[in-house]
Amino acid sequence: MSEKKLIVSVSSDTGTVRKNNQDNFYINGKFIENYTQKHITAEGSFDEGVFAVADGMGGESFGDVASDYAVRTLCDFKTEDGGINDENIYDYVDKANNLICDEMRKRGQSIGTTIAIADIKDDTASFYNVGDSKCFLFRSGKVKQMTKDHSVVANLVEMGVITPEQAKTDKLRHQLSQALGVFPEEFIISPFISEPVSLQSNDAVIICSDGLTDALDESMIADIIIRNENPFKVSDELVFSAMQNGSKDNVTVVVIFYKRNDSRQEKVKDVYYENDDTVLLKEDNNPKLYYNNSIHEELDATINLDEKLRNADSPNFTAGNFYNNNTKNESASPHFTENGYNMPQSYGNRKKSGAEAALITAGCIIAVCAGIAAGIIFLNLFFYR
Numbered sequence: 001m002s003e004k005k006l007i008v009s010v011s012s013d014t015g016t017v018r019k020n021n022q023d024n025f026y027i028n029g030k031f032i033e034n035y036t037q038k039h040i041t042a043e044g045s046f047d048e049g050v051f052a053v054a055d056g057m058g059g060e061s062f063g064d065v066a067s068d069y070a071v072r073t074l075c076d077f078k079t080e081d082g083g084i085n086d087e088n089i090y091d092y093v094d095k096a097n098n099l100i101c102d103e104m105r106k107r108g109q110s111i112g113t114t115i116a117i118a119d120i121k122d123d124t125a126s127f128y129n130v131g132d133s134k135c136f137l138f139r140s141g142k143v144k145q146m147t148k149d150h151s152v153v154a155n156l157v158e159m160g161v162i163t164p165e166q167a168k169t170d171k172l173r174h175q176l177s178q179a180l181g182v183f184p185e186e187f188i189i190s191p192f193i194s195e196p197v198s199l200q201s202n203d204a205v206i207i208c209s210d211g212l213t214d215a216l217d218e219s220m221i222a223d224i225i226i227r228n229e230n231p232f233k234v235s236d237e238l239v240f241s242a243m244q245n246g247s248k249d250n251v252t253v254v255v256i257f258y259k260r261n262d263s264r265q266e267k268v269k270d271v272y273y274e275n276d277d278t279v280l281l282k283e284d285n286n287p288k289l290y291y292n293n294s295i296h297e298e299l300d301a302t303i304n305l306d307e308k309l310r311n312a313d314s315p316n317f318t319a320g321n322f323y324n325n326n327t328k329n330e331s332a333s334p335h336f337t338e339n340g341y342n343m344p345q346s347y348g349n350r351k352k353s354g355a356e357a358a359l360i361t362a363g364c365i366i367a368v369c370a371g372i373a374a375g376i377i378f379l380n381l382f383f384y385r
Contacts, residue, residue, distance in 0.1 A: 004045035009231035022056035022063030058111030112181025150178035211249035
């Protein structure tokens with residue numbers, strides 16, 4: 001494994017609040033196909049590849065459908081076929097978006113997903129995104145965001161209306177200005193495209209859903225990378241740290257070490273998590289599944305984190321990793337259609353909204369007419385007296 005340039009690990013967890021995991025990831029053709037597991041970890045090594053994280057939206061039942069379309073569509077843009085680049089990213093966005101829109105028409109419900117992509121080949125990384133899932137570059141002890149958030153608060157920060165610090169707690173921070181799952185006739189999606197970055201030895205690339213960044217800032221992410229010498233430990237500690245620090249969303253993290261010494265010990269394979277599915281991401285396209293515990297028919301959506309950590313190789317949580325309890329982010333990411341995502345509704349929901357609006361308008365007209373009539377009667381009585 002250590003002979004490859006890229007040592008990769010991914011961890012994805014439903015979290016301590018959500019009932020379902022609506023996140024997904026893409027590691028050179030591998031992604032979540034079985035959502036029955038509470039915690040999923042995977043690792044592998046490559047010389048190049050396409051890597052991504054998608055964060056689905058659309059309620060408890062359908063957000064995973066959108067994120068699934070987003071990562072499956074990436075299979076048509078494999079590294080051996082050129083991967084994702086500045087030209088075909090638009091083809092990818094159109095294809096994934098159209099598939100999701102077709103699904104919305106069938107279901108009569110809005111669904112959507114973010115996507116953040118890192119394409120690494122020829123020792124160069126290119127980054128792309130739609131929505132607020134992020135790509136970071138770790139270099140020389142510091143973490144820098146390489147993608148651009150498509151959100152209301154990010155636009156306000158760019159315009160100078162609020163500061164980046166204010167954006168972290170702004171009530172609009174989860175409202176997206178772009179996502180996959182928008183009817184083309186209503187809005188044209190414009191993905192963010194970064195400048196290519198020449199990778200240096202000991203660089204790391206982090207791709208994550210906002211379940212991570214809602215709870216950990218860039219300095220915390222950097223600290224965890226610095227203290228761990230292999231990506232397997234990093235991805236798991238990032239996920240557990242985010243939950244420990246108050247994240248109420250699904251958390252998914254892809255960690256990619258570039259030309260970094262891998263001191264991983266084989267004993268990490270003895271790590272146990274409740275409902276854990278560990279996948280070895282090998283290039284032979286035949287991953288082996290390790291079911292460390294039996295799958296329960298009904299997963300506990302509020303699993304006790306302390307118990308979970310006791311059953312695992314607990315990360316080294318330190319006081320420096322966490323915000324003060326009084327400054328925790330107490331707001332969970334809202335659902336796509338019901339809690340503020342500023343995206344178009346499906347045809348069925350638009351009809352419903354139109355009917356509701358018509359009833360409200362009719363009620364207002366009736367109320368106004370009744371008021372006028374009452375006023376006329378009152379005046380007649382007054383003058384009669």
